Amino acid sequence: MRSVSIIGAIALLTACGPMNKGGLGNQLASAIQARTSGDAAPAPTAPALPSVIAGNVLLTTLTGKDATAPLTRAQTRGRTTTWISPGDVTLALEDGILVGTRGLGNDLMGADIAGVRAAITRGSGSNTRVHSYLDSQDNITSITLTCTVTRVGPEQVTLAAGPRTLTRTDELCKSAQLVFTNSYWTAGENIVKSKQAISPSEGFMIAEAL
């Protein structure tokens, strides 16, 4: 007997029961399963969604997805705040500088940004950034970029709350693989709004603190 089993492909379509979690029919299956198997889904404990108060919302547009959503503060640890979207995508900002995304598809897995925040405050300077990405084989690929920070000057910006004049500072980053310009709009030392690179396929995040 020669037996060529391609059970898997079919099973994905209509499979049900706890053993079939994770397939394409998962959503349908979980509806059935909730009724029939008594396998109640345990309540997740983290990340928690805090109530929306001032300073706890980051209005974010992802240029690669052409989508805008209010992100809430999931956690602050030291100088790093992790923001979470209604769809459980997170963005981690360290001193207002994007250092990681999770759940986008082509995430920024990590960023070394020493000196960037100081250069923005100063309005000039050069620094090195390292961005890392996951490749198709689950390896981390790191890209080292050389960045130049320049003060563009005052600029009228349309914020959610209305127009406001802020100081714009640009950061032009170059490597053999990647070229992008990040922009930061500040009031004093505060980054009110920024446009920062995520990855080639995800484009930029444009974030405004509410």
Next chain:
Amino acid sequence: MGPWGMKTRASIIAVTTALAASAATAQETSYTLYGTPGNIEMPSARSAPDAEISASLSFWRLQQKANFSFQLTDRLSGTFRYGGISERNGPDTDGTFDRSFDLHYRVWDETAVRPALAIGLTDFMGTGILSSEYIVATKAVSNKLDVTAGIGWGRFGTRDGFGGGDRPQGYTGEGGEVSFDKFFKGPAAFFGALDYRYNDKFSFKAEYSSDAYVREVGNGSLTQSSPINVGVTYRYRPGMTFDLAYLYGSDLAASVTVFLNPNDRLPPSGKETAPPPVSAADARAAASWSTTDRDITARAMAAEGITLNALSIRGTTARLRYTNARFRSEAQAMGRVARILTNTMPGGIKTFVLEPMGAGIPLSATTLTRAQLETFENRANGAAAVRTTQEAGPTADLTPVPAATPFTWGISPYLSLIVFNGNDPVQADVGLEAMARYEITPSLVLSGAMRQSALGARDLADEFQAPNDYPNVRTDARFYGLDGAPTITNLSLSHYSRPATNLYSRVSLGYLEEMYGGVSAEVLWKPVDSNFAVGAEVNYAVQRDYDMLFGFRDFDTVTGHISAYYSFDNGFQTQVDVGQYLAGDIGATFSLDRTFDNGWEVGAYFTVTDMPFDQFGEGSFDKGIRITVPTDFFLGTATQRNSSTALSSLTRDGGARLNVQGRLYDIVENGHQAGSMGDTWGRFWR
């Protein structure tokens, strides 16, 4: 101009392809009706991009082919083909089915002045209906036009062939042996081709074929009025092309080719939801730890599809064993467990020792400190910085966490394709399969599956060949499950353990597979950081009754193997099994798989035993190719599911092994740094 306007026009420019794997970077491969890189029927010196997998169906009046090709390395590709040859002995005569293998090797690359050169073997083993060899050169004379010239032997040496004397005809014995005696023998002939890329969608091809179809023209089934084939390729979308060709001034041919590359995953990091971020330590002392913390931890882990199996708190260190049922990558599961612990454990607990389990066996241990997790969560080298490994610790000081749901079940449809008879097309069986699993302890599990065919009773298939002198350990399969009643595909009790350092064991008892029940015992030695492993398995197998319920027949046998495994750093993995097979024949199985870190596996194997080829029957010995496709590659979100397909020669009684489930090697290597966990370590922070 406001900043919004500026933003929408700004872009990230990816200068190289490293980050833009999705973008088509090279001219797409052109495939022949044989499914090989080339023109219409004639090959070229081009190769597909490394690792590209293609499947094609091609049709014309005399030949229908299903081709499967894989670019094994940058230069070497292989093709497996299942072909239907019509009118084998002239008009209105029967056709035949034929399996064949090809190899194509690009000897050197094209330069500004020199063409690329390739050498190939078509249908180099088996009955050799399509067999030919060739040496071919291809040069791009512009960025739109490829010119190909070559010399062929065998079929490709039949038009105005010259020199070479006689080529051996037919095949010896039962077929299936490599036809070394034919290679580059007999008359040779020239062929040539032009491939003009009109635009991104269309290419036009013309070729002078050196295949004169001597047999087909001789028996009147084909009239060749021209040696020229012309065709057009339509690239419907990336990864799918249609070809239409006019062959030899007499026949229309059409083909469809789909291809993809395991190296191009969209999206590369996966779209599964974000993990909880690393939390700062709270003010609680380690000693304040309570079972409430354990339960909160277990619930948070369960939300990630991970079961907490055991836990110990010693001083400021928490040691955990857990079973991941969601993530293909144990590294990703471990990263999630680590972050959960920073959230749920008292701040005084500073060190986490994480031991992933597979089949209830602790596979390895990774030690992580809160300080490391806090420092490296969003750093560029964050994954590498937390990479360590050691042997899993002792079980004695751990407190087991009772399973929340020891009983699980599932019902799903199944489809299996069966070929009882080498001359019949494939038969399909479809129906429902019910599976159940009861976990007595994580390492002692009762599991089973039942099937009900939707097709009802089936007629006994004809015997394919005269019986051999050996027990019909597999050719009896045609008698099984004929009545269309429910069948038990397997029902067994399995116990796994780790009896000593680097040593793993399995004992399975019951109805082990569709045709056999009995007892199966296995041990495997594999250090956590070793690419080498060695194992042994011994089985006492009794043949099951044809109704596939609880009874047995009066045939029993002892079968077992010593196995050696080696995983090369370049992604190839080899396995050699030496031992006694089900029919009492003694021999060895050799396997070579290209394993991709993202879960794709493409490989081939063959088994030679002391069973004479004429006793084995058609194909002479057991061999085949196999492919495993990870579901998350297409789904884009985390799942451990995959689909495996094997294309083997007709399964006969020689070289047959017991199909025991849950063999140790895959379970163990999945949780090792020298194994899948290490290969996917980049996912730790994902």
